[in-house]
Amino acid sequence: xxxxxxxxxxxPSVSTRSAASRLGDLPMIPIIILAVIAFMAIFADxxxxxxxxxxxxxxxxxxxxxQTGGTMDHILGTDQLGRDVLSRLxxxxxxxxxxxxxxxxxxxxxxxxxxxxxxxxGGWADQVIMRxxxxxxxxPALTFAIFLAAIVGPSMWNIVIILGxxxxxRYARVVRGEVLSLKERExxxxxxxxxxxxxxxxxxxxxxNVVNSAIVLATLMLGVxxxxxxxxxxxxxxVPPPKPAWGLMLSDGKxxxxxxxxxxxxxPGCCIMLMVLSANLLGDWLRVKxxxxxxxx
Amino acid sequence: MxxxxxxxxxxxxxxxxxxxxxxxxxxxxxxxxxALLVEPGASEDDIAAIHHKFGLDKPLWAQYGLFMMSLxxxxxxxxxxxxxxxxxxxxxxLPNSLLLALVAMAFSLAVGIPTGxxxxxxxxxxxDSAGKLFALLGLSLPSFFVGLVLILLFSVYLGWLPSSGSxxxxxxxxxxxxxxxxxxxxxxxxxxxxxxxxLGSEYVKLARLKGLPQSWVIGKHAFKNALIPVVxxxxxNLVLMINVAVVVETVFAxxxxxxxxxxGISFRDFPVVQGIVIMxxxxxxxxxxxxxxxxxxxxPRIRLEK
Numbered sequence: 001x002x003x004x005x006x007x008x009x010x011x012p013s014v015s016t017r018s019a020a021s022r023l024g025d026l027p028m029i030p031i032i033i034l035a036v037i038a039f040m041a042i043f044a045d046x047x048x049x050x051x052x053x054x055x056x057x058x059x060x061x062x063x064x065x066x067q068t069g070g071t072m073d074h075i076l077g078t079d080q081l082g083r084d085v086l087s088r089l090x091x092x093x094x095x096x097x098x099x100x101x102x103x104x105x106x107x108x109x110x111x112x113x114x115x116x117x118x119x120x121x122g123g124w125a126d127q128v129i130m131r132x133x134x135x136x137x138x139x140p141a142l143t144f145a146i147f148l149a150a151i152v153g154p155s156m157w158n159i160v161i162i163l164g165x166x167x168x169x170r171y172a173r174v175v176r177g178e179v180l181s182l183k184e185r186e187x188x189x190x191x192x193x194x195x196x197x198x199x200x201x202x203x204x205x206x207x208x209n210v211v212n213s214a215i216v217l218a219t220l221m222l223g224v225x226x227x228x229x230x231x232x233x234x235x236x237x238x239v240p241p242p243k244p245a246w247g248l249m250l251s252d253g254k255x256x257x258x259x260x261x262x263x264x265x266x267x268p269g270c271c272i273m274l275m276v277l278s279a280n281l282l283g284d285w286l287r288v289k290x291x292x293x294x295x296x297x
Numbered sequence: 298m299x300x301x302x303x304x305x306x307x308x309x310x311x312x313x314x315x316x317x318x319x320x321x322x323x324x325x326x327x328x329x330x331x332a333l334l335v336e337p338g339a340s341e342d343d344i345a346a347i348h349h350k351f352g353l354d355k356p357l358w359a360q361y362g363l364f365m366m367s368l369x370x371x372x373x374x375x376x377x378x379x380x381x382x383x384x385x386x387x388x389x390x391l392p393n394s395l396l397l398a399l400v401a402m403a404f405s406l407a408v409g410i411p412t413g414x415x416x417x418x419x420x421x422x423x424x425d426s427a428g429k430l431f432a433l434l435g436l437s438l439p440s441f442f443v444g445l446v447l448i449l450l451f452s453v454y455l456g457w458l459p460s461s462g463s464x465x466x467x468x469x470x471x472x473x474x475x476x477x478x479x480x481x482x483x484x485x486x487x488x489x490x491x492x493x494x495x496l497g498s499e500y501v502k503l504a505r506l507k508g509l510p511q512s513w514v515i516g517k518h519a520f521k522n523a524l525i526p527v528v529x530x531x532x533x534n535l536v537l538m539i540n541v542a543v544v545v546e547t548v549f550a551x552x553x554x555x556x557x558x559x560x561g562i563s564f565r566d567f568p569v570v571q572g573i574v575i576m577x578x579x580x581x582x583x584x585x586x587x588x589x590x591x592x593x594x595x596x597p598r599i600r601l602e603k
Contacts, residue, residue: 132319142543143574143577144574146558259453269445277437280436
């Protein structure tokens with residue numbers, strides 16, 4: 001009897017379990033956090049209660065509303081120029097998102113293309129590209145970025161270019177390694193026999209096979225890039241004021257730290273932390289899902 | 298062996314050459330490098346003097362030759378702000394950076410190795426998950442945020458530790474923690490995976506079969522071998538710490554190389570920035586070379602590889 005009841009119950013239970021596990025498998029927390037930050041970034045103009053770059057000097061260093069002296073007008077308080085912290089955090093999400101994503105994509109495209117060229121063409125192209133990659137990897141990323149920023153001067157788009165220049169080497173290394181093994185595979189040899197040109201093989205046969213790794217790496221790099229951007233802004237060579245960047249807010253907040261104006265550092269710091277944490281969690285999850293080779297690393 | 302060292306040395310020299318070309322290229326590509334090399338507001342004569350000194354009127358390859366010659370002589374230029382040679386400034390600050398890096402390293406190993414072993418021995422259970430969470434937090438919390446929160450807690454609210462500067466033992470605690478935090482997570486991850494690998498090996502199984510107690514197997518047999526990659530990484534990371542401490546040293550006003558770099562940025566003191574980048578890259582290339590050579594000495598499989 002128990003057997004028969006089991007056989008009846010089993011099929012639906014299997015299907016619901018797999019559906020539930022598939023959904024439960026998605027790392028919901030990081031996705032929600034990133035979605036909220038993306039939402040803030042897109043609708044910053046509507047969401048922010050105040051202008052993030054203009055403040056009233058009469059309303060400086062107001063604490064968040066739950067502390068004495070705080071008002072509902074400035075829910076999360078104001079900074080040293082009387083600017084609304086909440087509005088700056090919301091607009092700061094836009095800076096982090098734009099810089100983070102464009103820099104990761106820029107670095108990813110450059111690194112993937114050069115990695116494929118180096119791996120597939122071999123010879124002198126490989127030598128030149130990989131020697132540059134090795135040398136650039138030896139430079140500590142933040143120091144290299146500071147050096148470049150000191151040369152070109154601070155602006156948001158310069159930061160994107162600098163981060164791209166600093167981080168493409170990571171992609172090139174990984175992608176080249178994959179291409180080296182891919183090009184020995186049957187389907188590539190058959191493509192050669194079929195008379196495909198090198199460009200076609202790289203585009204149609206190699207590229208689709210390395211895209212997964214590049215995407216995993218990009219997700220993991222997102223956190224690194226955002227921390228680097230915040231560090232550059234913190235050091236004064238990143239996004240120039242008065243644009244609201246989280247790293248810049250932390251740097252400004254340092255002044256008020258010793259008198260206990262905690263919200264000026266803790267709040268933007270938490271935003272950076274949440275975003276980086278989410279990107280890392282998502283990246284780890286993607287790595288396990290998409291790329292069995294990277295999993296072992 | 299000799300062949301391996303020669304080839305490896307060749308690669309390192311090539312890397313250094315590419316590095317110097319990179320730095321040379323980026324300084325020249327953005328327009329007149331004299332604008333970077335003279336103090337803001339310098340007169341026409343000063344700029345002309347710089348042009349002459351660095352041979353900026355000569356062809357590019359000759360300029361590169363001059364640039365390399367001065368680097369090889371140890372002439373990294375003069376700091377605008379301090380009016381002293383960049384290299385002197387650098388070596389003045391280096392001991393402080395080294396001290397900070399050593400304390401941070403001690404902290405990161407003291408935390409990373411035991412937690413890594415615990416996570417590996419209890420793989421898949423509570424301590425493993427706790428370790429994973431710790432590693433994730435370590436890799437996700439930017440060091441400046443850790444530093445500022447530490448100041449807020451221990452200097453502002455509790456008043457236990459000085460918020461900045463150097464001098465006493467107390468001064469180094471917070472910067473070393475902020476700097477070592479990230480590396481503790483990295484060391485924990487590596488200890489865990491290395492320990493797992495060793496625990497699955499034949500001789501550990503044999504030790505278990507012999508009926509040795511668990512603590513003996515782990516402490517005596519597995520631990521030593523699992524530690525080799527961790528010690529290697531720690532050696533590389535020590536050099537890395539000196540070169541990535543800029544943010545932590547800025548937060549805590551610690552007078553190391555990183556702080557010098559920050560001063561270089563704030564005072565628009567370009568020779569200082571350039572000098573620190575060159576020194577940092579060189580140091581890392583040299584350490585990588587040393588690690589590879591030492592490994593080849595220890596392990597014949599590496600040097601016999603093509």
